[in-house]
Amino acid sequence: MQTITVSQVASIIESFSPLGLQENYDNAGLAIGSPSTEVKGILIALDVTPEIADEAIATGCNLIIAHHPIIFNGLKRITGATLTERIVIKAIQNDIAIYAAHTNLDSVWGGVSHKMAEKLNLSNIKVLSPANNQLAKLVTFAPTSAAQKVRQALFDSGAGNIGNYDSCSYNTEGQGTFRGSESTNPFVGEKGELHFEPETRIEVIVPKPIISKVVAALKSVHPYEEVAFDIYPLENKNPKAGLGVIGSLQEPLNSDEFLQHVKTIFNCTQIKHSNIVKHQVKKIALCGGSGFSLLNNAISQNADIFITADIKYHGFFETENKILLVDIGHYESELFAIDIFYELLTKNLPTFAIRKTSLNTNPINYL
Numbered sequence: 001m002q003t004i005t006v007s008q009v010a011s012i013i014e015s016f017s018p019l020g021l022q023e024n025y026d027n028a029g030l031a032i033g034s035p036s037t038e039v040k041g042i043l044i045a046l047d048v049t050p051e052i053a054d055e056a057i058a059t060g061c062n063l064i065i066a067h068h069p070i071i072f073n074g075l076k077r078i079t080g081a082t083l084t085e086r087i088v089i090k091a092i093q094n095d096i097a098i099y100a101a102h103t104n105l106d107s108v109w110g111g112v113s114h115k116m117a118e119k120l121n122l123s124n125i126k127v128l129s130p131a132n133n134q135l136a137k138l139v140t141f142a143p144t145s146a147a148q149k150v151r152q153a154l155f156d157s158g159a160g161n162i163g164n165y166d167s168c169s170y171n172t173e174g175q176g177t178f179r180g181s182e183s184t185n186p187f188v189g190e191k192g193e194l195h196f197e198p199e200t201r202i203e204v205i206v207p208k209p210i211i212s213k214v215v216a217a218l219k220s221v222h223p224y225e226e227v228a229f230d231i232y233p234l235e236n237k238n239p240k241a242g243l244g245v246i247g248s249l250q251e252p253l254n255s256d257e258f259l260q261h262v263k264t265i266f267n268c269t270q271i272k273h274s275n276i277v278k279h280q281v282k283k284i285a286l287c288g289g290s291g292f293s294l295l296n297n298a299i300s301q302n303a304d305i306f307i308t309a310d311i312k313y314h315g316f317f318e319t320e321n322k323i324l325l326v327d328i329g330h331y332e333s334e335l336f337a338i339d340i341f342y343e344l345l346t347k348n349l350p351t352f353a354i355r356k357t358s359l360n361t362n363p364i365n366y367l
């Protein structure tokens with residue numbers, strides 16, 4: 001069987017949902033355990049509870065991958081006084097590492113809300129609330145003879161994607177100048193002498209969470225000893241990342257029937273919803289977990305229905321009969337996060353021991 005470390009598993013997850021995509025209040029990533037520990041088995045769950053830790057121990061899994069971080073607000077002492085402290089103690093005593101991908105898994109393209117959309121068979125999927133401060137412009141200057149190689153490396157590492165287009169760049173021909181000191185070994189020209197070189201200025205858009213990877217790719221192919229590049233922050237929102245999704249059913253469906261369908265697909269014991277304002281629904285907005293703050297995004301994008309969780313009593317009034325608002329439960333809305341982890345990990349580690357939890361960790365019961 002292949003040998004793999006906790007940090008290698010973390011990199012597989014982060015190559016899909018980079019930690020840089022998490023909200024600033026979040027605490028995703030490795031919370032307990034050493035990155036260099038060899039992983040014997042992986043258990044995937046939505047939450048980490050004492051029962052999940054017991055399941056990991058019983059099944060020989062020393063790495064738990066969860067959607068909700070075990071440590072959220074920090075711990076000042078670990079005495080076993082709180083549930084979180086007891087789970088931390090149990091995990092450490094049993095050499096179990098705990099890792100979470102939380103709001104980064106919510107915000108990534110293909111993440112939790114996308115999975116909900118997939119289950120409802122929606123098409124024309126867009127992000128409901130595109131992320132701010134997630135994009136940068138990378139500008140570099142390559143000798144024109146090497147421009148194509150440099151451009152391709154930028155594209156291959158994830159730069160230059162705009163909407164459904166890839167390989168987007170802007171290129172201007174110009175002239176670069178440089179003079180290397182006695183300690184240099186210039187690719188062209190002579191050290192100590194001012195050199196003029198035909199160069200191409202290449203501009204690409206880059207998601208901030210992968211900037212270091214893109215810069216590393218740039219440096220690995222650029223022929224110069226010192227690679228000149230500039231990174232500019234952008235005000236543009238990232239249409240390919242952010243919370244919630246909006247998409248369409250193939251055909252409009254009767255609102256009552258669609259609510260029943262939602263209940264079945266997400267295996268809900270009950271759902272809560274506001275007044276049914278239209279007989280039919282077609283445009284569907286979704287956000288796994290506590291997504292009520294996106295209600296106005298759903299209304300302004302003309303969604304007929306917004307499905308999320310954790311909606312308070314007064315929240316249902318705020319629809320003002322403009323949209324059908326549905327609370328399907330936090331656990332129910334995010335349960336498919338387990339499938340995202342499972343599909344990602346089994347694809348990358350096909351021969352490795354990876355299991356989904358057999359437990360229901362929903363702390364809410366329905367009578």
Ligand SMILES: [Zn+2]
Pocket residue numbers: 068288289290330334
């Ligand atoms: Zn959640």
